[in-house]
Structure formats: C-alpha cells, structure tokens
Amino acid sequence: MTLRGFRPVDVPFISSVVADALHEHYDPTLYQSLSTEWPDGFLVAADSQDVPVGFLLGVSQVEREARILMFAVDRGHRTVGVGTLLMTAFLERCRARGYHRVTLEVRVSNATAIRFYTRFSYSVLDLLRAYYSDGENGYQMARELG
Template identity: 45%
Template sequence: MAASASARGRVGCSPESSMKIRTYVRCPRGFMSLPKRRYVQEAPVLRFLPVLIRPFVANDIPAVSSITREALRENYPTSLYLEIHRWWREGFLVAEMNGNPIGFLAAVMPGDGQARILMLAVAEGFRSRGIGTLLMNHFVQTCGTRGLRRIELEVRVSNAAAQRFYRRFGFETLNVLPKFYTDGEDGYKMVRHL
C-alpha cells in the first residue's frame, strides 16, 4: 500500500522540515507540478489554482499594505510590516496565488508562552474560499510546534464575520477594548488556549 502511494508521486517533503506537503495538484488535464521554491504549504482552491502559504518577504509590502487598507480599514507605515517580520519571522505568513499575495497573517510572540495575531486579512475577491482557514491552520500548527500555550487577538466589534471565523478555531471573547482602533471603534479581545 505504501509503495503505491509513493509511486503516484503526489506527496513530497518540505526541504525545511520532514513535514509532508503536496507537490502536485489535480487539474482538468491530470496533475500539475507545484514549484518547490520557498513554499511551506499549498491547497487547491479557486478552480484548481494552488494557494501557497509562505513566509513574508519585503517585496510583499505593497500588496500586504493594500490588503490591510481594504480589508482592515487601517493605513500603517511600511516600517511596521518590517518590524513585525523582525519580531517573529515564522509568524508573518502570506497566501499567494499565481505569484501575487492575496492574504496574510501577521503575529508576534510577546513571551510567556503566547502568540498574538496582529492582522489577518484576505483580499476582497478571494474571501470565503478557505484562504483565511489555510493561514490560520498553518499558524496554529506553528504555535503548537513551538510549544506555545495561548493565542490572542483583537477584532472589531462590528466585524461579526471575523468573530464567527475565530470562534470556529476555538477562540473565545475575553473582554471589550474601548476605542481600540484608530477610527475610535471598540474591539473584542479573543483568546484560544492550545
């Protein structure tokens, strides 16, 4: 049985770890090989186009900044993204399709066995297609591998869809943060224990 699975050649190993990842994706004409560059995870979505989860690089700043303005209604300076990346490289992930960033998750590790998600956003045309789920699954796996015990985040009180999304991942509302956002809107602090 194991020989037949390896003969199909659909599973490979990431060069950075022994974690198995798919190296091929099914498409209408059979299987298509995926590039093995720096990618850490993929999933076929959007009519057989692979979404690749990879580490953030400085060239992603224009796209990430644009997604932040559109999805989160925030306008942060370029230096903030570089600073977040310096704090915890493994915690800044980008979802890419056809070479273009379409979503990202940025987090830091403040200490005491916890992580804090600062931003999670997906470009408007790609929402509700599992991209946020891919980012969150990869991030939770990273936190578990590092032995972290808790993940926290903040979400706008008005963003019911994001609150439902986080609850699906086991996050619970801890308290209200008055005037947390730059436009004066309140936020909820949400927490998940690992």
C-alpha cells in the same frame, strides 16, 4: 494556493489589503521590522503565480503566547478557504514553538471575523472600550493550544 513567509516585495499588497480590509495605514517599514523577531509567524498565501492573496501576521510579546496583529484576505479571494489555510498553519507553528495561548483583537462590528474566530475555538475574553482609533470598541479573543 501556497503558503510562504513574508518577503519585502509583499509590502505593496499587504499595505493595500490592510487599507481596504482593516482601514489602517502603517509605515511600510513596519512589516519588515515586525517580521524579524519571528519570521515563521508572518504567513503569506499566494496563488500559482506567486501573487499574494492574503496574510496573517503574528507576534509573541508575552512568554509562551502568540498574538495575531493583522489578518486579512483580498476581497476577491474570500470564502474559498484561504483564511482557514492561514489560520490552521499559524496554529501549527504556535504549537511547534510551545505556545499555550493565542490572543487577538477584533472590532465588535466585525461579525464575519468573529464568526470565523469562533469556528477556530476562540472566545471573547474582554471588551476593549474605544480600542480603535475611530472610537469603536473591540473584543479581545483568545484560545488555548492543547
């Protein structure tokens, strides 16, 4: 497994994993535009044939803070460490930029992701009522960077 930056050719994979895993459908041009401000914050994990299997898209909208906007691994490649690889590299990049905090939002029903984030020292900051378009509540989670 290798980690690399986002490329426009990754959009079909990302759109399909976002639809399947996150139940969201975004305009394909969104990914390119989100990647321009902080290209290193958009990480893609790819197999030995350079086929993408997961990605993590982070942005920085608040000074010295990163926010994870999207994070997903293809179903067939979960629980073998791809998410850990992506998150570990992302946190390193945040530290390299001098960020002191990372935030994210997660559905309250997404126990798998909440457990994953807890293992990475994120904790719940806030309950976001009806945060998702289908009315589900979210948690805002965050961790400090030492």
